[in-house]
Amino acid sequence: MLHLTLRQIEIFSAVAQSGSTVAAAEVLGLSQSATSAALKQLEQGLGAPLFGRVGRALVLNDAGRAVLPQALALLEQAQAIEQAFAARAAPGRARLPVRLRVAASTTIGTYVLPQLLARLARSHPEIHVDLQVANTREVADAVQALHADLGLIEGASHGDGLQVQSWLRDELVLVAAPDHALALQARARPLDAPALRAASWLLREPGSGTREMVEHALLPHLGQLQVSATLGSSEAIARCVARGLGVSCLSRLLVQALVDGGELVLLPTTLPRLWRDFSLVQRTGRPLSPARQAFVQACLELAHGPS
Structure with missing residues (x-):
C-alpha cells in the first residue's frame, strides 16, 4: 500500500523550488498550514527529513536532493496522462497548459530564442516557457540544481550529471x-x-x-x-x-x-x-517529458529547416 500521494510530491517540489512553504502555498493556491502539514506527512512516510533550515529558508538536504529528480519526473508523467486523456475526452478542446522552465545563455536568449519560441507556440500553444537568461556556467548550474528543465548554452559544460547535445552551429x-x-x-x-x-x-x-x-x-x-x-x-x-x-x-x-x-x-x-556549437543541456537520467520533447524537437527543426 502506498503511503505517498501525488499532492504531497507536488508540494515537496514546489517547496524545493521556492525555498519556503509560504511561497509554495501561494504557487499552489493552498494555505501555508496545509502545505506544511502535507510536507510533514511526506517526510514521515519516507522516514527521513528532506530539508534543512538556513535562516528562514528551507534548503534541500542530501535526501531531498536525491528525491527531487524523481518527484519532478512523477509530476511530468502525471501531467502527460492528464494531457492524453483530456485530448481523448474532448478532441477539439485546447490542451491543458504546461509550464517549461528554460535557461539560456545570453546570445541564444537574445538572438535565437525569439524565433524558437515562435515556432514552439505554433506547434504547441499549450506550452508556456519561463525564460532565464544568464551566462553558460549559470545556465548549467540551474539545470544541475533542477531550477531549469532545459538549458541552452554557447560553450562547453563541465558539470557532472548533465547530458549535453549539440544542436546549432554559430x-x-x-x-x-x-x-x-x-x-x-x-x-x-x-x-x-x-x-x-x-x-x-x-x-x-x-x-x-x-x-x-x-x-x-x-x-x-x-x-x-x-x-x-x-x-x-x-x-x-x-x-x-x-x-x-x-x-x-x-x-x-x-x-x-x-x-x-x-x-x-x-x-x-x-x-x-x-x-562553435550551441548545445542543449538536460539533467542526466531525468525522463524526457512530452513538453521537453516538444521543445527539443523545435530546437532541432530550427537547426535543420526553415522557420
Whole structure:
C-alpha cells in the first residue's frame, strides 16, 4: 500500500523550488498550514527529513536532493496522462497548459530564442516557457540544481550529471570599428597573428560561453590576448568596439545588424574560420517529458529547416 500521494510530491517540489512553504502555498493556491502539514506527512512516510533550515529558508538536504529528480519526473508523467486523456475526452478542446522552465545563455536568449519560441507556440500553444537568461556556467548550474528543465548554452559544460547535445552551429567573427587601425590595415591584406596579438581585445567575463570559445579558438594561434576590458554583455562589447575601444570576436548572429549598418566591419585574417556549437543541456537520467520533447524537437527543426 502506498503511503505517498501525488499532492504531497507536488508540494515537496514546489517547496524545493521556492525555498519556503509560504511561497509554495501561494504557487499552489493552498494555505501555508496545509502545505506544511502535507510536507510533514511526506517526510514521515519516507522516514527521513528532506530539508534543512538556513535562516528562514528551507534548503534541500542530501535526501531531498536525491528525491527531487524523481518527484519532478512523477509530476511530468502525471501531467502527460492528464494531457492524453483530456485530448481523448474532448478532441477539439485546447490542451491543458504546461509550464517549461528554460535557461539560456545570453546570445541564444537574445538572438535565437525569439524565433524558437515562435515556432514552439505554433506547434504547441499549450506550452508556456519561463525564460532565464544568464551566462553558460549559470545556465548549467540551474539545470544541475533542477531550477531549469532545459538549458541552452554557447560553450562547453563541465558539470557532472548533465547530458549535453549539440544542436546549432554559430560562426565567430572578428570585428572592429570601420576607422580602427586594424580595419584600415585589413583593407590591404588579411591580418596575421602578430597584428592580432598586438591588438587591444574586449572580451566577456570568465564563465561566459563566448569567452571560453573565443579563447579556445584564438589562443592556439595567437598564444595570448591583450585584454583591455571585460564586460558582462556581448552586445555591450559590440557597442564599445563600434566606438573604437578595441577589437573583439563575437557571434555573427549578434554583430550582423551592426555590420549591415556600417557601425562594425568584419576583419579578414589569415586564421581559419571560427565556429562553435550551441548545445542543449538536460539533467542526466531525468525522463524526457512530452513538453521537453516538444521543445527539443523545435530546437532541432530550427537547426535543420526553415522557420
